[in-house]
Amino acid sequence: MQLVVARIGRAHGIKGEVTVEVRTDEPELRLAPGAVLATDPAAAGPLTVASGRVHSGRLLLRFDGVQDRTAAEALRNILLIADVDPDELPEGEDEYYDHQLVDLDVVTVDGVEVGRITEISHLPYQDLFVVERPDGTEVLVPFVERIVTEIDLDEQRAVIDPPPGLIDDRAEIASSRASREEA
Template sequence: MQLVVARIGRAHGIKGEVTVEVRTDEPELRLGPGAVLATDPASAGPLTIEIGRVHSGRLLLRFEGVRDRTAAEALRNTLLIAEVDPAEHPEDPDEFYDHQLMDLDVVLADGTEIGRITDISHLPSQDLFIVERPDGREVMIPFVEEIVTEIDLEKQRAVIAPPPGLIDESEAARDEVADGHSASGRDEN
């Protein structure tokens, strides 16, 4: 199975290094020297990591055969893809790979269906589940312990305890727009 583990950013310096937006919880495993990564677009790779280092809080990589700023800049926005065994799991039982969470059913503790995870957004402060509701709308669920109370891979579901307004806020907003009223009860027209 192929997983996106990073996106190449801008060139750094003149010797072929690039900044990288890490998209894996295990950069030391996936982005270490000697790692051979497929790319998207495929024409940019495969790329073999020669050197990796952290500079000012950002991961910098240099690839074999990329020796100058021009060659490094040509790789900008290229996705780095690692081949991962689908049976592989993180060491920590409370951590999951994105592919394990995709398509899980999202339900409340009482079994009420909320939707299905269609994407995961990795933000600096937290991750978000993008959940498609049965009616086709999307809702974002913060992937934090207080809200996502259980991940059951055997039952293919994520149990949530959303705070008031997280799920039904979008429904209330849609109804208000349809009625032409704001939350304050005043007419928006």
């Protein structure tokens, strides 16, 4: 199975380093020196990670054969793709790989359908589920134990207990505002 693990950003410095937008929960494994990554578009790769480091909270990578800023800048916006065994599981009991969570149905603890997870967004302080609602809109759900109460891979669903306002329908909000304005 192939998974997008990062998107290359702008060049950093003059020695061929690039910033990377991480899209994997295990960058130390998937983006480690020596990792060979396919690319999208395919004409740019494959790329082999020569080195990596964190600078000011951002991951910087350098690839074999990319020696200067011009070559690094030519890689901007290219997606990095890793081969992942679909049966591979993380070490921790309550840990999941992104590919296990994407496409799960999301329901509230009361059984109300919220939507389907389309993406996992890895931010510096927490991860977010990007959930597409049945009407096509998206809602961001923090992937924290207090809100995501259960992940059931066998049933292909995530159960959430959202705080007020997290998933409230826009129609409900508009109706509530109209009621207050009439009063």
